[in-house]
Amino acid sequence: MEKLLLPLLLFFSILLSPAAYTPPDHFFINCGSDTNAIVSGNPNRTFIGDSVSSGSLSFSKEGSYVTTNNQTSEVLYQTARIFKQQSSYEFDIDAGGTYLVRLHFFNSTNVSTAVFDVSAARFSLLKNFTILRSSTNDSNSPLIDEFLVSITQGKFSIHFTPLGSSFAFINAIEVFLAPENFIPDTAPTSPSNNHGGILSHALQTIYRINVGGAKVTPENDTLWRTWIPDDGFLYNPKMAKNSTPFSGSLKYQGNVTDFIAPYPVYRTAKEMNIDSSRLSNTFNVTWCFNVSKNSRHFVRVHFCNIVGKTDGNIIFKLYLNGIYPRKINPYDMAGTLDTPFFLDFVLDSDESGAMNISIGPSEDSPEQKTAFLNGVEIMEIMGESSVIKPDKSKKTVFLVVGPVVGGLLVCTLAVGLFIVLKKRKRTPVETSVWSPLSVQGGGSSHSKGIDRTINFSPVPNLNLALRIPFAEIQFATNNFDEKLLIGKGGFGNVYRGNLKNGLKVAVKRGQPGSGQGLPEFQTEIMILSKIRHRHLVSLIGYCDERFEMILVYEFMEKGTLRDHLYNRNLPCLPWKQRLQICIGAARGLHYLHKGSTGGIIHRDIKPTNILLDENLIAKVADFGLSKLAPMDQTYVSTGIKGTFGYLDPEYFKTQQLTEKSDVYSFGVVLLEVLCARPAISRDPQLPREQVNLAEWGLLCHQKGLLDTIIDPSIKSQISPNSLRKFAETAEKCLQEDGADRPSMGDVLWDLEYALQLQQTAVHREPHEDSTTDANSGLQMIHVQRLPSLSLQVEKDDMPILGDSTTDESLLSTSEVFSQLRINDAR
Known part of the structure; x- marks a missing residue:
C-alpha cells in the first residue's frame, strides 16, 4: 500500500509547490550516439544523440570515435564518445545562473584503461580520472559525477584531456539551469x-x-x-x-x-x-x-x-x-x-x-x-584549474606566422630573463611571509633538464640518489600483497617489505595516478633528503614512476606512540618510558625549529606521527605539511592545516603559523601521554566539557584535580614532583597566546628535569624551573645547554645538508631510518 501511496503523495506535493521553476529540457546529451534515449523520471528526460544534436551543441570531432557497450540494457550507456586528444563539448547558454552539470560514465572493457582530466569554466572537475578507481558501486551501475557551476550567457565548454598515451571517454552529459537562489553566495x-x-x-x-x-x-x-x-x-x-x-x-x-x-x-x-x-x-x-x-x-x-x-x-x-x-x-x-x-x-x-x-x-x-x-x-x-585551453580559432594563423613570432618570442624571453637574473644578483630578495618548502630547488644534484616522460609524475628536481625503481618496490612488497598491509590512511596504504639487500622497509603508497597528496609527497622528500637527526624519521627512497607516489622508510618495530597508548594488546608503557619518549620527540622538534637554516615548522604533531623503534626510541615523522621559514621572520600566513584537537587556537584564528604552534600541539600530546585519552573524544556519553582533552586537562589542573584523569595503569608510578613539573610544562605549552608559550628548547629542558625528578631524589623548590635557574647544577646526560641557540647537541645529530647526494657522511649512515607504520597515516 505504501508503494502505491508514495507516488501519489509525491505528485500532489509537486502540484502544491509554490515554485515557479520548471525543469528544463536541455541540455541532455547521449554521447557517441545518433539516436535519442528517453530516461524515465518526473518529468522524463530525452537525451539527444550528439551525432544529431542541434546547432546549440558542438563537440570536437577530430580525434574522436564511438565505442559500443553490450554489457548493459540501458540505452543511455550503450555508446560512449572516445577522445584521443584534448577535446570538448561546447554549449550555447541562453540564460546565466547556477547550472547542474552531470557527467555519466559506465565501466566496460573498452574504457577501463582510460586516464584523463575533465575541466570546465576555469575549474578542474576531475583529475587523473579512471573509471576503475573512481567507481565504488556495482560495476553494472553507472558512475555519475555532479557539479554546480555558475555559467554566464554565451559559450560554455567541457574539456576532456587524455593523460600520456591514454584516452578520455564520456557516456552522457547533463547541463541544465538550477532553480533561482538554489545555492547562496554566502x-x-x-x-x-x-x-x-x-x-x-x-x-x-x-x-x-x-x-x-x-x-x-x-x-x-x-x-x-x-x-x-x-x-x-x-x-x-x-x-x-x-x-x-x-x-x-x-x-x-x-x-x-x-x-x-x-x-x-x-x-x-x-x-x-x-x-x-x-x-x-x-x-x-x-x-x-x-x-x-x-x-x-x-x-x-x-x-x-x-x-x-x-x-x-x-x-x-x-x-x-x-x-x-x-x-x-x-x-x-x-x-x-x-x-x-x-x-x-x-x-x-x-x-x-x-x-x-x-x-x-x-x-x-x-x-x-x-x-x-x-x-x-x-x-x-x-579551486580554479591551472590548465590552459588551446584557442583553436587561431590555429591556422599560428601555423603561418608561428616560426617567426616564436623566434622573436624566444629572443625576447632570453633577453628578459638575462635582465631579471642580473637584477636579482644585485638586489636581495625580500619576503613578507614565510614560504612553503619549494620543490623547485634545494640542493638536488641532478640536472634540471631531465626528460620527464609520461611514466613519471611531475616531481621536479628531487634527489635522484634516493629514487628507487618501481620494479624493486614491487619485489619488496610482493607486488603490494594485501597480507603485507600494515596501515591505511588518507594518502594511501602502508606495506611491510624487504629490499633486495635484506633491509626491512615500510612502503607508503599514494593512490596511483590520483594526484592527491602531491605537495605533501614533494615536501616530505625535500625535507627528509636534507636532514638527519636521531629523533627525526629519515628517508630511504622514493618512486615517482608510472604516476606513482611512493615513500620508503625503514621498518619501525614498535609502531606509533598512539598504538601504545590505546592498543590493549600491547604492553602498557611505564611512566619513565613515556617521559623518555616525550623527551626524544621534543629533541627532534627542537632540532627542526632551531638546528636548521631558516627553521622548519612541523604543523602536524600528534601521537600517530611519533614513531618508536625496537628500543622505544622516539622519532618524529610525516613532514608533508611542514613549512620552511627564513630566520628573520616570526610567522607565516597560511591556510589552516593540521589535525583537529591538536590545532593551535591562535593559528586557527589568525592563520599565522609560528614555531609556537608546534609547541601547542606537543602540549596536547603531553596530556595524551599522561591520561591515555584522545585529543577529541568520540564517546557520546561524555559531558560536553570533557570532549576536548586540552580544555578538560587545563580545567582539572587549575582545580587541582589532574590526578583524577591520569591513566590508572601508571598513576602509582609517578612521583609527585615529576608530575608537578610535567603538568606545569603541559600547561605552559597550552597557553592560548603563543607569546606565553615556551620554546621547544625550554620544553625539552623541563621534561629532562621531570625525568630527573622521577629518577632521583633531587630537591628543588616549587618556584625553581628552567626559566629561573638555567645554570643549576643538575647534569643532563648527553646534553649540553647552549645559551646562544638553546640547542641540545647529541652525538647522533647531523646538520642540515646542502646537497645530500655529495655528502659522504650521509651515505655512510644509510642504516639509520624509520617509517610510518600507522593505521591512519596520510
Missing part, C-alpha cells in the same frame, strides 16, 4: 563569521543523504538526484532510530520547495533513540563522513518536524565537527509541524579527512528532549 562558517564568494567556485557533490529513509532514485526526485540511506555513516547506530514515516502533505513555504529536497527526503528522519533503561539520555547522534583533507565544503542540512507532537515542543542542538553548536528551534524556523526547512554552512576539513555532523538534546527544550535530522548534502568547494 554561508556561515561559525556563529560570528560568514564565507562569501561561494558562487565564484564550482561545487562537487560528495554526499547526498536521505536520513532515516530508503534510497531515493532520480525517478522520484524533482531534479533527478540520487539520495542514499544514512545507516552506513552513523558513528553509533544504537543511539538513533528511524522516525515513523510521514504520510500527509508537506507544508512547503518561502524559499523551501520540493526542488530543494523532494518529498521522500522530508517524510523520513532519524531521531534520538531514547531508552528509559539508560541512566542518561543526554547523548548525541553522530554521522561521520570521509571528505577531502584540508578542503572547504558547502554543507546543507535538511529538517522537517515529523517527530514532535505539537508545535514548539522540541528544541535541540546541531554540531558540525563537534565545535559549532547551533540551536535548532523548528517552531521559530518553520512555524508549524510538517514544514520543511534547511540550513547552509561552509566547513573546512582538517588533515584527518573526516567530517562529523551531530544532533543532541537542548536543555531549553520545553517538552520532548530529543533531536532529529532528515537529510544532509556535502559539496566540495573547488
Whole structure:
C-alpha cells in the first residue's frame, strides 16, 4: 500500500509547490550516439544523440570515435564518445545562473584503461580520472559525477584531456539551469563569521543523504538526484532510530520547495533513540563522513518536524565537527509541524579527512528532549584549474606566422630573463611571509633538464640518489600483497617489505595516478633528503614512476606512540618510558625549529606521527605539511592545516603559523601521554566539557584535580614532583597566546628535569624551573645547554645538508631510518 501511496503523495506535493521553476529540457546529451534515449523520471528526460544534436551543441570531432557497450540494457550507456586528444563539448547558454552539470560514465572493457582530466569554466572537475578507481558501486551501475557551476550567457565548454598515451571517454552529459537562489553566495562558517564568494567556485557533490529513509532514485526526485540511506555513516547506530514515516502533505513555504529536497527526503528522519533503561539520555547522534583533507565544503542540512507532537515542543542542538553548536528551534524556523526547512554552512576539513555532523538534546527544550535530522548534502568547494585551453580559432594563423613570432618570442624571453637574473644578483630578495618548502630547488644534484616522460609524475628536481625503481618496490612488497598491509590512511596504504639487500622497509603508497597528496609527497622528500637527526624519521627512497607516489622508510618495530597508548594488546608503557619518549620527540622538534637554516615548522604533531623503534626510541615523522621559514621572520600566513584537537587556537584564528604552534600541539600530546585519552573524544556519553582533552586537562589542573584523569595503569608510578613539573610544562605549552608559550628548547629542558625528578631524589623548590635557574647544577646526560641557540647537541645529530647526494657522511649512515607504520597515516 505504501508503494502505491508514495507516488501519489509525491505528485500532489509537486502540484502544491509554490515554485515557479520548471525543469528544463536541455541540455541532455547521449554521447557517441545518433539516436535519442528517453530516461524515465518526473518529468522524463530525452537525451539527444550528439551525432544529431542541434546547432546549440558542438563537440570536437577530430580525434574522436564511438565505442559500443553490450554489457548493459540501458540505452543511455550503450555508446560512449572516445577522445584521443584534448577535446570538448561546447554549449550555447541562453540564460546565466547556477547550472547542474552531470557527467555519466559506465565501466566496460573498452574504457577501463582510460586516464584523463575533465575541466570546465576555469575549474578542474576531475583529475587523473579512471573509471576503475573512481567507481565504488556495482560495476553494472553507472558512475555519475555532479557539479554546480555558475555559467554566464554565451559559450560554455567541457574539456576532456587524455593523460600520456591514454584516452578520455564520456557516456552522457547533463547541463541544465538550477532553480533561482538554489545555492547562496554566502554561508556561515561559525556563529560570528560568514564565507562569501561561494558562487565564484564550482561545487562537487560528495554526499547526498536521505536520513532515516530508503534510497531515493532520480525517478522520484524533482531534479533527478540520487539520495542514499544514512545507516552506513552513523558513528553509533544504537543511539538513533528511524522516525515513523510521514504520510500527509508537506507544508512547503518561502524559499523551501520540493526542488530543494523532494518529498521522500522530508517524510523520513532519524531521531534520538531514547531508552528509559539508560541512566542518561543526554547523548548525541553522530554521522561521520570521509571528505577531502584540508578542503572547504558547502554543507546543507535538511529538517522537517515529523517527530514532535505539537508545535514548539522540541528544541535541540546541531554540531558540525563537534565545535559549532547551533540551536535548532523548528517552531521559530518553520512555524508549524510538517514544514520543511534547511540550513547552509561552509566547513573546512582538517588533515584527518573526516567530517562529523551531530544532533543532541537542548536543555531549553520545553517538552520532548530529543533531536532529529532528515537529510544532509556535502559539496566540495573547488579551486580554479591551472590548465590552459588551446584557442583553436587561431590555429591556422599560428601555423603561418608561428616560426617567426616564436623566434622573436624566444629572443625576447632570453633577453628578459638575462635582465631579471642580473637584477636579482644585485638586489636581495625580500619576503613578507614565510614560504612553503619549494620543490623547485634545494640542493638536488641532478640536472634540471631531465626528460620527464609520461611514466613519471611531475616531481621536479628531487634527489635522484634516493629514487628507487618501481620494479624493486614491487619485489619488496610482493607486488603490494594485501597480507603485507600494515596501515591505511588518507594518502594511501602502508606495506611491510624487504629490499633486495635484506633491509626491512615500510612502503607508503599514494593512490596511483590520483594526484592527491602531491605537495605533501614533494615536501616530505625535500625535507627528509636534507636532514638527519636521531629523533627525526629519515628517508630511504622514493618512486615517482608510472604516476606513482611512493615513500620508503625503514621498518619501525614498535609502531606509533598512539598504538601504545590505546592498543590493549600491547604492553602498557611505564611512566619513565613515556617521559623518555616525550623527551626524544621534543629533541627532534627542537632540532627542526632551531638546528636548521631558516627553521622548519612541523604543523602536524600528534601521537600517530611519533614513531618508536625496537628500543622505544622516539622519532618524529610525516613532514608533508611542514613549512620552511627564513630566520628573520616570526610567522607565516597560511591556510589552516593540521589535525583537529591538536590545532593551535591562535593559528586557527589568525592563520599565522609560528614555531609556537608546534609547541601547542606537543602540549596536547603531553596530556595524551599522561591520561591515555584522545585529543577529541568520540564517546557520546561524555559531558560536553570533557570532549576536548586540552580544555578538560587545563580545567582539572587549575582545580587541582589532574590526578583524577591520569591513566590508572601508571598513576602509582609517578612521583609527585615529576608530575608537578610535567603538568606545569603541559600547561605552559597550552597557553592560548603563543607569546606565553615556551620554546621547544625550554620544553625539552623541563621534561629532562621531570625525568630527573622521577629518577632521583633531587630537591628543588616549587618556584625553581628552567626559566629561573638555567645554570643549576643538575647534569643532563648527553646534553649540553647552549645559551646562544638553546640547542641540545647529541652525538647522533647531523646538520642540515646542502646537497645530500655529495655528502659522504650521509651515505655512510644509510642504516639509520624509520617509517610510518600507522593505521591512519596520510
